[in-house]
Amino acid sequence: MEFERKRHNHTHINIAPLVDMVFLLLLFFMLTSHWIQEPAIRIRLPESSTAEVKKDEAKVIYITQQGEIYFMERRIDLQDLQKAIQLQIRDRERDFLKIKADKEANIGLLVSVIDEVRRSGVKNFSIITSKKER
Numbered sequence: 001m002e003f004e005r006k007r008h009n010h011t012h013i014n015i016a017p018l019v020d021m022v023f024l025l026l027l028f029f030m031l032t033s034h035w036i037q038e039p040a041i042r043i044r045l046p047e048s049s050t051a052e053v054k055k056d057e058a059k060v061i062y063i064t065q066q067g068e069i070y071f072m073e074r075r076i077d078l079q080d081l082q083k084a085i086q087l088q089i090r091d092r093e094r095d096f097l098k099i100k101a102d103k104e105a106n107i108g109l110l111v112s113v114i115d116e117v118r119r120s121g122v123k124n125f126s127i128i129t130s131k132k133e134r
Contacts, residue, residue, distance in 0.1 A: 046103035047132035059088060060128075061117070063101035067109055078112055085120035097125040 044065070061081070062070040069076055071084050089095045097117060101110045110127070117125050 044103050045100060045128060045130040048129040049132045051129045051131045059085075059095070060098045060100055061113060063099070063105045063110060063113060065102040065104040067106055069109075069113065078109070078116065081113065081116040082120045085117060085122060089120070089122060092121040093123055095122070095124065097122050098128050099125060100128045 059072065064070070069078060069081060071081060072088055076084055085097070086092075089097065099110070099113060099117070101113075114125075114127075
């Protein structure tokens with residue numbers, strides 16, 4: 001006497017290939033991110049032992065050792081910086097602005113740039129440093 005067995009329909013989705021593809025894409029983007037070129041403005045960043053590496057997705061203001069200010073890769077005067085920021089940054093509540101100043105740059109100029117950034121209405125900005133080698 002034979003009994004009829006119940007057949008179970010398995011509705012499993014095999015996600016192993018999906019995980020493999022995600023890891024391959026992650027590896028690809030990690031390796032290619034090192035090839036991203038920085039703008040050609042020459043500055044030496046100050047060092048900090050607590051600095052963190054952040055992804056570069058924001059607008060940047062550069063201050064050189066000679067006191068020149070660059071925004072969006074073009075030289076600009078301090079008096080025109082506030083207007084230029086307001087023109088380039090649409091959402092001042094959410095967009096992020098970075099300030100990269102040479103470690104030999106005048107601190108007074110850096111403070112003036114920070115004042116202009118605040119006057120332009122940008123809420124999120126930071127001063128970028130490089131990680132100190134131990």
